[in-house]
Amino acid sequence: MSLLAIxxxxxxxxxxxxxxxxxxxxxxxxxxxxxxxVDDKILCKQRLKEAGINVPDLLGTIATQxxxxxxxxxxxxxxxFVIKPANGSGGDxxxxxxxxxxxxxxxxxGKQIDLPTLEHYVSNILxxxxxxxxxxxxxxxxxxxxxxxxxxxxxxQGVPDIRVIVYHGYPVMAMTRxxxxxxxxxxxxxxxxxxxxxxxxSGHTVNAVIQNYNVxxxxxxxxxxxxxxVPNWEMLLNLSAKCYDAxxxxxxxxxxxxxxxxxxLVLELNARPGLNIQIANGAGLKPRLNAIDRxxxxxxxxxxxxxANQRVTEACRLNAHDWKL
Amino acid sequence: MTFPRLPHWLVLVLILxxxxxxxxxxxxxxxxxxxxxxEQSEAxxxxxxxxxxxxxxxxxxxxxxxxxxxxxxxxxxxxVSRDFGLTLENHRRGREAEWARRRARGTHNxxxxxxxxxxxxxxSLPVSPQYPPVPDLPEPFATAAATLVEDVRxxxxxxxxxxxxxxxxxxxxxxxxxxxxFLTSPEYGSDWTTTAQxxxxxxxxxxxxxxxxxxxxxxxxxxxxxWLAIHNEQNWLFFNPLTAEQILPDDFLLWSIGDGPLAxxxxxxxxxxxxxxxRNSLSSLELATQRAAExxxxxxxxxxxxxxxxxxxxxxxxLMIPLGxxxxxxxxxxxxxxxxxxFMPVLIALAFRETRLLAGIILFLVVVGxxxxxxxxxxxxxxxLVPRLAAVLTIVVIxxxxxxxxxxxxxxEVGLSVALFPMVIIAMVIERMSISWEERGPRDAMIExxxxxxxxxxxxxxxxxxxxxxxxxxxxxxxxxxxxxxxAIGRYTGYRLSELGRFRHLAKxxxxxxx
Numbered sequence: 096m097s098l099l100a101i102x103x104x105x106x107x108x109x110x111x112x113x114x115x116x117x118x119x120x121x122x123x124x125x126x127x128x129x130x131x132x133v134d135d136k137i138l139c140k141q142r143l144k145e146a147g148i149n150v151p152d153l154l155g156t157i158a159t160q161x162x163x164x165x166x167x168x169x170x171x172x173x174x175x176f177v178i179k180p181a182n183g184s185g186g187d188x189x190x191x192x193x194x195x196x197x198x199x200x201x202x203x204x205g206k207q208i209d210l211p212t213l214e215h216y217v218s219n220i221l222x223x224x225x226x227x228x229x230x231x232x233x234x235x236x237x238x239x240x241x242x243x244x245x246x247x248x249x250x251x252q253g254v255p256d257i258r259v260i261v262y263h264g265y266p267v268m269a270m271t272r273x274x275x276x277x278x279x280x281x282x283x284x285x286x287x288x289x290x291x292x293x294x295x296x297s298g299h300t301v302n303a304v305i306q307n308y309n310v311x312x313x314x315x316x317x318x319x320x321x322x323x324x325v326p327n328w329e330m331l332l333n334l335s336a337k338c339y340d341a342x343x344x345x346x347x348x349x350x351x352x353x354x355x356x357x358x359x360l361v362l363e364l365n366a367r368p369g370l371n372i373q374i375a376n377g378a379g380l381k382p383r384l385n386a387i388d389r390x391x392x393x394x395x396x397x398x399x400x401x402x403a404n405q406r407v408t409e410a411c412r413l414n415a416h417d418w419k420l
Numbered sequence: 421m422t423f424p425r426l427p428h429w430l431v432l433v434l435i436l437x438x439x440x441x442x443x444x445x446x447x448x449x450x451x452x453x454x455x456x457x458x459e460q461s462e463a464x465x466x467x468x469x470x471x472x473x474x475x476x477x478x479x480x481x482x483x484x485x486x487x488x489x490x491x492x493x494x495x496x497x498x499x500v501s502r503d504f505g506l507t508l509e510n511h512r513r514g515r516e517a518e519w520a521r522r523r524a525r526g527t528h529n530x531x532x533x534x535x536x537x538x539x540x541x542x543x544s545l546p547v548s549p550q551y552p553p554v555p556d557l558p559e560p561f562a563t564a565a566a567t568l569v570e571d572v573r574x575x576x577x578x579x580x581x582x583x584x585x586x587x588x589x590x591x592x593x594x595x596x597x598x599x600x601x602f603l604t605s606p607e608y609g610s611d612w613t614t615t616a617q618x619x620x621x622x623x624x625x626x627x628x629x630x631x632x633x634x635x636x637x638x639x640x641x642x643x644x645x646x647w648l649a650i651h652n653e654q655n656w657l658f659f660n661p662l663t664a665e666q667i668l669p670d671d672f673l674l675w676s677i678g679d680g681p682l683a684x685x686x687x688x689x690x691x692x693x694x695x696x697x698x699r700n701s702l703s704s705l706e707l708a709t710q711r712a713a714e715x716x717x718x719x720x721x722x723x724x725x726x727x728x729x730x731x732x733x734x735x736x737x738x739l740m741i742p743l744g745x746x747x748x749x750x751x752x753x754x755x756x757x758x759x760x761x762x763f764m765p766v767l768i769a770l771a772f773r774e775t776r777l778l779a780g781i782i783l784f785l786v787v788v789g790x791x792x793x794x795x796x797x798x799x800x801x802x803x804x805l806v807p808r809l810a811a812v813l814t815i816v817v818i819x820x821x822x823x824x825x826x827x828x829x830x831x832x833e834v835g836l837s838v839a840l841f842p843m844v845i846i847a848m849v850i851e852r853m854s855i856s857w858e859e860r861g862p863r864d865a866m867i868e869x870x871x872x873x874x875x876x877x878x879x880x881x882x883x884x885x886x887x888x889x890x891x892x893x894x895x896x897x898x899x900x901x902x903x904x905x906x907x908a909i910g911r912y913t914g915y916r917l918s919e920l921g922r923f924r925h926l927a928k929x930x931x932x933x934x935x
Contacts, residue, residue, distance in 0.1 A: 101920045104927035112915040112923075114753055119913050187859050215802035222805030224855065285860065307925060373926060 109381030110373055116346075117367075120384065124263065124345025125366050132342045133364040137181045137235050139342070146341035148334065149360045151352075152238035156181070163217045166236070167210060174200075175239035178217065180225040182232045186283050188225030190216060193239065203253065203280050240360060243353035245326050248318030249273050249291075253280030254352055257293070257331060260368055260380065261347045263391060264339035264403065265410045266332045267383040269293040270375040271300065271325065276315050284371045289313065291320055292376030296414040298328025302377040309377075327359065329407065334359055336403035336410075386418040429911050436904030443897040451712045454704040457890035463495065463702035464635045466642075466673065467533045468695050474524035474688035479504075481530055481690075483683045484631075484676040485515040488546040492673055493539035495702070495710055500531035512547070513678045524688065536635070536673060537707050547677055549626035549651035555618055561608065564598035569622040579625055579652040580666060586619055587648070587664035613646045613661040614679065626651040629679050630658075633695055635671040642695040644682065647672065705894060723896055732893070737770070739892040742902045744769055744879040749909050751875050756918030759872040760852045767842045768876035769883055774840045777880060783838045784846075784873065787819050791850040792857075799854070813847040 105112075111120075132138050140150050154176055157163050170176065174195035180188040190213075191203035199207045208216075219225075220234040242254045249255065253274030260268045270292045274280045277287035284290050289310065291303040303310050303320035312319055325331065335349040338361060348368025351359050373380055390409065413420055426434075447453040470483050481504070486494070499506055504519035519530050557565055572589065576582040589599055602608050602615050613629050620627045630647040637643065647668070648659045658668035675682070683693045709725055724735040744766040751757045759765055772780035794815050798808055823838045849872065857865035882888065892898055915923075 098917070098920055101924055101927045102915055105915055105920070105923055108926055110915075110923050110926050112913075112919045113756070114916060115913040117913075118911065187855075211802070218804055224805050285864070304925075307922060309925065370923075374923065377926065379926065 105379070109379035109383075109385070111370055111380040111384075113370065115381075116370060120262075120346040121367055125347075126344070129342055129344050130366055133344065133347075133366045135181050136179060136183075136363055137233060139364055140235075142341045143338065143361055143364075146337065148337055148341060149357060151177075151240055151354075151360050151362065154236040154238055157217055157221065157234040157236070160218055160221065163214055163221070163234075167213055167217065170236070171195075177237045177239055178213075178220070179235050179237060180220040180232050181235050182226040182230070183220075184225070186281065188220055191239065191280075240352045240362075241355040243355045245353060246271075246273065246323075248316045249289075249313060249320065249323060251276055251313070251315035253278070253282060256282045256362060257325065257351045257353075258368065258372060259332070259335035259349045259351065260372060261335050261339050261349055262384050262387050263345050264336055264343075265387050265390075265406045265413075266295060266335050267387060267410065268372050268376055268378075268380055269295060269332075269335075270372045273313070273320075275305070275313070277305075284369070284375075289320065290371055290375030291323070292372070292378070293325055293328075294414070295332070296411045298325040298331075299323065300325070302375060304371075304374050307374060326353075331359055332407045332410070333403055334361065336406050338364055339406075340403060383413075383418045386413050386420060389420070429907060433904045433908045436900045436907070440897045440900030440904065443900075444895045447708075447712075447895060451708050452704065453708040453712075453894050455891070457886055460701040461537055461704050461707050463535050463537045463700055463707075464673075465533065465535045465698040465700060466633070466635070466695065467531060467698070468682075468693070470519075470530045470683045470685075470690070471527060471692040471694075472524075472530070472685050472688040473527050473691050474521075476523060476525045477687050479519075479521050479524040479528075479685065479687040481519040481683065481685050481688070483517045483519075483530070483532060483693075484513075484680075485517055485532060486534070486673065486675045487515040489536075489674040490544055490668070491538060491670065492536045493710065495535040495537055495706070497532070497534040500529075500533070502528065502530070504528070504530060513680075514676045527691070535702070537702060537710075538670075545628070545630075545649055545656045545674075545677065547628065549628075549656075551624055551626050552621035554624060555621050560601065561605070564601050565619060565622045568596075568598045568619060572619075573623065579650065580657055582623060583616075583620060583625065583627075583648075583650050583657070583659055584664050584666060587616055587659055587661055590616055590619075591662060591664060611646070613648055616648060616661055620650060628677050630674055631676045631679075631682065632672050632674045633697065634669065635673050635697055635699070637671075637697065640696065642697050644675070644695070645672070724893055736889060736893045737773070739896055739899065740883040740889060741766060741770075742899055742906075743888060743892065744883045746902050746906055746909075747879045747882045748875060749906055751878065753909055753912065754916060756916030757871045757875060758868050759875050760849050760856075760868055761845070761872075764845050764849060765872055765875035765879050767845050768872070769880035771841045772876065772880040773884065775838065777877065780880075781873065781877065783823060783841065784876075786823065787816060787838070787841065787846055788850060788853070788869070790819055791816055791846065792854060795850050795854045799858075809847060809851060812850055813843060816843045816847045816850070 132142050137153070137156055140153055143150050154173070155166050155169075157166055174192070176192050178190040178192070183189065192200045192208070193203050194201045199209050200213065201207055217234045220232055223230050223232045226232040240254055242250075246255050250273050255271055255273045257269060257271045259266050270290050272282040272284060273289040273291060274282050275287055275289060279286065282288050284306070287305060289303055289305055291300040293299065294301050300321050300323045305314070310320060331351055334351060338349045339347060342364055344364070344366055346366075346368075348365035350362040350365065352362050354360050370380075387410075390413065448455055468483060470481055472479065472481055485508075487510075499517065501519055503524075504521045507518045507520070509516045509518060517532060555565070556562075568586075568589070572582055572585045576585045589596065590603075592599070595603065602619070608615055608618055617627050617629060627648060627650040630649055632645055632647060633642045634645055646661060648661045649656045650659065651657070657666060659666050683690060705725070724732055724739065727735060745763060748759075748763060748765060752759070768784065775783055791812065795812055798811055803811060820838050820841060820843060824836050827833075827838075828836055849869075853865050853869050856868060920927075
């Protein structure tokens with residue numbers, strides 16, 4: 096197919112490109128003033144907690160080198176935790192500790208780490224190595240999520256998560272990111288994790304890709320990737336819609352993990368969610384965003400559903416009509 | 421009338437494009453600024469030398485100077501006066517230079533030098549015609565003149581043909597009795613031109629004698645040429661007094677109007693007056709600038725061309741940076757390439773200007789490669805961020821110096837220019853690349869690193885384009901066009917070229933979407 100033909104096809108399918116996402120949606124719908132509440136994971140966690148949304152526990156924050164020695168000392172007793180830069184981007188700088196053995200911590204990928212290494216790691220975070228503009232940053236220590244084995248054979252290692260795009264409070268597209276051996280246990284599509292699109296109405300996986308290629312079976316376990324029912328789907332949708340009430344960004348990505356004991360937890364919010372979700376779903380975002388735009392335009396402003404549950408119902412209704420209403 | 425309402429940004433873009441392009445167009449068509457570099461125009465450097473031999477008393481030397489000349493313009497004018505004081509005077513008959521000295525002895529040379537170039541426009545004289553009275557001649561000249569005037573008038577239709585006929589008779593190999601009378605008389609027959617003027621006055625035709633030189637004459641000592649101009653109540657018409665042709669040669673440079681010598685001296689002996697012509701070519705740019713200055717065009721005053729030459733180089737580079745940035749905008753937002761740092765490639769491209777392309781790429785790869793290896797070693801030392809950056813910077817400087825010294829020893833001159841690499845930028849590239857390497861793997865790091873290099877090369881190729889560099893320097897208003905294009909691309913929300921590949925599996929014909 097010629098490039099022009101691809102261009103036309105993508106356009107007719109309503110696939111959103113980076114320029115379109117930035118120019119038409121992020122810049123128009125997302126108030127810059129709210130960015131700190133998603134870019135800074137500590138602030139984000141606070142906001143979400145205040146709105147009554149479940150998040151992974153914050154074990155502590157480190158703002159200075161002095162804090163680092165103090166706090167990391169306390170972690171001797173902890174065998175499981177995650178260290179993140181508060182202002183990291185794209186999953187950079189996240190260190191997952193899963194156990195402790197022989198005075199060393201063991202990372203999710205099996206590396207052994209001693210206290211000086213960890214201190215160095217934290218001080219790198221503090222000096223801003225992972226933050227977007229290189230500003231000094233804070234490190235946060237978060238409780239490790241014990242992921243719910245509901246995904247069964249769909250995961251081989253690491254923690255799968257669910258990403259929902261919430262547009263003006265309406266969930267419009269969702270996928271689950273399943274780590275693989277190739278992605279080193281990380282739920283990062285760039286590194287080879289599976290992206291499986293989820294039908295908004297039913298919670299079934301409809302399509303799965305690795306990088307840009309369609310896959311039908313899990314490369315590590317051989318399990319079929321489509322037709323899987325994500326449990327408690329409506330609850331997950333409600334949860335993601337509620338995140339809009341906590342941080343009212345018009346174009347919002349919500350990352351959810353399922354904890355064995357605590358249920359669904361919102362891991363983080365994203366003001367610039369990626370576009371790979373379209374590949375995972377085999378569908379473009381624009382028809383859905385347009386449907387929501389039409390919906391908002393036709394409903395009088397005083398009768399806009401303030402309730403997240405109502406918005407989810409509306410979204411499911413639109414989805415049932417293939418977003419053509 | 422209703423116009424479709426244009427979006428604000430589009431109006432702005434259109435204003436920028438139209439302003440920039442129309443200013444450029446005006447400069448090209450009206451002021452003659454060259455679009456292509458290295459366009460040459462003919463120019464002549466004309467030097468007049470007056471040589472006097474003085475005997476000790478006060479000396480005054482006068483030289484007639486060309487003023488406004490039809491068909492030509494003066495670019496620059498210099499006088500070499502030595503110990504003489506110089507004053508310039510404007511008379512009705514033209515400009516004059518007067519050199520004066522209280523006491524002078526021996527031979528002195530005084531010079532006037534000017535460069536002339538063609539200036540399009542109507543050939544006209546800077547003087548208004550004066551209608552001469554019918555000359556009061558003694559007999560037998562009065563009768564002869566009357567007969568001649570009557571006869572010539574019979575054989576002509578208008579002023580131009582009258583003049584031509586009169587000149588023809590004067591130049592005839594077998595002149596009539598009346599003509600012979602005039603030409604042989606010591607009083608009126610000193611030269612044809614004067615005689616012709618006298619006879620034209622008989623018909624009350626205003627005429628002036630022109631003194632000039634032929635610029636294309638190849639002689640060492642350019643001869644002064646007399647020409648005749650008559651006024652036909654509308655225009656000045658030009659005649660060659662020797663052939664009676666109505667013509668003004670396109671290489672005739674008018675020196676002065678009216679008769680009289682070119683130079684005259686009081687208090688000393690005029691030993692020589694010499695005019696030499698040197699033909700040379702001049703860049704059209706210089707001429708256009710001059711022309712614009714004459715038209716009093718502000719557009720040129722506020723252009724980098726008005727700056728001193730050494731500053732122009734700097735500003736030329738400055739003018740190219742927005743083009744480099746536009747290139748980056750294209751590559752990032754339309755093509756979808758990735759690089760370390762937004763405008764880092766532009767800075768690398770600037771460094772390539774000195775090193776040239778191939779050497780620049782090799783040097784860049786060497787410095788970044790070795791720097792990256794050392795940076796991986798530094799990682800093991802667990803340094804804090806800022807000291808680590810400083811360490812990387814120091815390593816980069818050491819590498820740059822090392823490359824310079826080694827290449828000098830090996831007689832590779834270009835290696836020395838490595839010192840012009842933006843070291844802070846390179847240190848940041850190394851740092852960002854090593855982080856990218858560890859976080860996202862070597863593949864991503866390589867893609868971004870190669871992307872940076874390719875963007876730098878493309879930016880360099882654009883910024884080094886001779887044609888574009890010339891355009892930007894001569895027409896800096898094109899920056900408005902660059903700005904307009906940048907804004908327009910900023911509003912482009914379509915796909916990037918790379919996304920066509922990334923999303924290509926979504927681009928199926930509608931029938932297959934169920935798959």
